[in-house]
Amino acid sequence: MSQPHSFDLTGRTAFVSGTSRGLGERFALTLAKAGADLIISSRTLASLKDMEKQVTDLGRKCLSVELDVRSMDSITAAVATAKSQVEKIDILVNNAGCNVRKPATEITWDDWNLVVDTNLRGTFFVAQQVAKEFMIPAGYGRIINIGSVTCVAGYAGLAPYGASRGGVKQMTMSLAHDWGKDGITVNVLAPGWFKTSQNRVMYEDAGWVEYLTERIPLGRPGAMDDLEGPLLFLAAEESRYVTGQLLLVDGGISVGATRALPKK
Numbered sequence: 001m002s003q004p005h006s007f008d009l010t011g012r013t014a015f016v017s018g019t020s021r022g023l024g025e026r027f028a029l030t031l032a033k034a035g036a037d038l039i040i041s042s043r044t045l046a047s048l049k050d051m052e053k054q055v056t057d058l059g060r061k062c063l064s065v066e067l068d069v070r071s072m073d074s075i076t077a078a079v080a081t082a083k084s085q086v087e088k089i090d091i092l093v094n095n096a097g098c099n100v101r102k103p104a105t106e107i108t109w110d111d112w113n114l115v116v117d118t119n120l121r122g123t124f125f126v127a128q129q130v131a132k133e134f135m136i137p138a139g140y141g142r143i144i145n146i147g148s149v150t151c152v153a154g155y156a157g158l159a160p161y162g163a164s165r166g167g168v169k170q171m172t173m174s175l176a177h178d179w180g181k182d183g184i185t186v187n188v189l190a191p192g193w194f195k196t197s198q199n200r201v202m203y204e205d206a207g208w209v210e211y212l213t214e215r216i217p218l219g220r221p222g223a224m225d226d227l228e229g230p231l232l233f234l235a236a237e238e239s240r241y242v243t244g245q246l247l248l249v250d251g252g253i254s255v256g257a258t259r260a261l262p263k264k
């Protein structure tokens with residue numbers, strides 16, 4: 001009989017992109033609390049100082065690297081720096097991302113490129129370099145691509161963002177095939193609506209929060225803690241037979257919250 005599971009990451013090393021704030025910061029700390037050593041990353045190293053201290057205070061090793069996921073040179077340099085300093089990367093969380101929220105008629109060429117290059121192209125090439133340099137040679141890896149409820153649902157004002165997230169979902173399924181035989185699982189962790197600096201402006205509109213909340217079956221927007229268990233599951237040994245999947249952590253909003261009963 002097997003032992004109860006705990007999603008223990010002791011002895012693992014995790015690389016998280018975009019850890020200067022928001023969900024990425026929380027993902028990195030969650031992995032460290034579960035036992036993993038960390039490589040944290042940002043476009044500006046100075047933004048990682050506080051985070052580095054928090055990780056080392058937990059007793060974990062922490063390497064900070066500069067990474068702009070819109071630049072191939074930056075991606076290869078970040079992975080090369082990691083290669084010179086750590087033996088392995090077992091877990092990759094492709095978190096870096098951005099959004100431009102505008103009516104579809106106002107989206108510019110540059111808006112499109114910013115969002116799709118960051119969220120889709122960046123996610124692919126970070127995964128490619130980490131897989132090639134670390135995971136394929138080691139025969140082990142857990143790649144967690146951050147998606148969104150927009151992987152599966154359409155939202156007005158989010159056309160480039162939705163395109164990038166739909167792409168992340170499809171790309172993840174392909175990579176699961178590409179690297180399954182190398183012992184690597186590739187999955188999408190898809191948050192619903194969580195208040196961070198990316199979307200703070202939306203939460204300043206009480207009418208919109210009410211509109212959103214009414215459409216979430218579990219009756220509230222997400223809290224950061226809600227993502228911890230699902231992240232650890234995908235990062236840990238226990239998810240070894242799960243690959244190419246989309247794990248929505250969205251309070252159920254993706255089911256399509258249309259009421260079919262009159263209001264009493």
Ligand SMILES: NC(=O)c1ccc[n+]([C@@H]2O[C@H](COP(=O)([O-])OP(=O)(O)OC[C@H]3O[C@@H](n4cnc5c(N)ncnc54)[C@H](O)[C@@H]3O)[C@@H](O)[C@H]2O)c1
Pocket residue numbers: 017018019020021022023024042043067068069070095096097098099118146147148149190191192193194195196197198199
């Ligand atoms: N907050 C939500 O409700 C929500 C829901 C679904 C998915 N997401 C996704 O989760 C991720 C984290 O978002 P967040 O809400 O914490 O937003 P955030 O804006 O607070 O954090 C985004 C992070 O990505 C980094 N980043 C942006 N462009 C980058 C680049 N070119 N290179 C490297 N790093 C870059 C930022 O510096 C920051 O650290 C994003 O990919 C976002 O799209 C967020």
Ligand SMILES: O=C(O)[C@H](O)[C@@H](O)[C@H](O)[C@H](O)CO
Pocket residue numbers: 099101147148149150158161191192193194198199
């Ligand atoms: O900037 C925004 O409009 C939001 O952060 C979106 O990204 C959503 O929260 C999320 O992606 C839905 O899952």
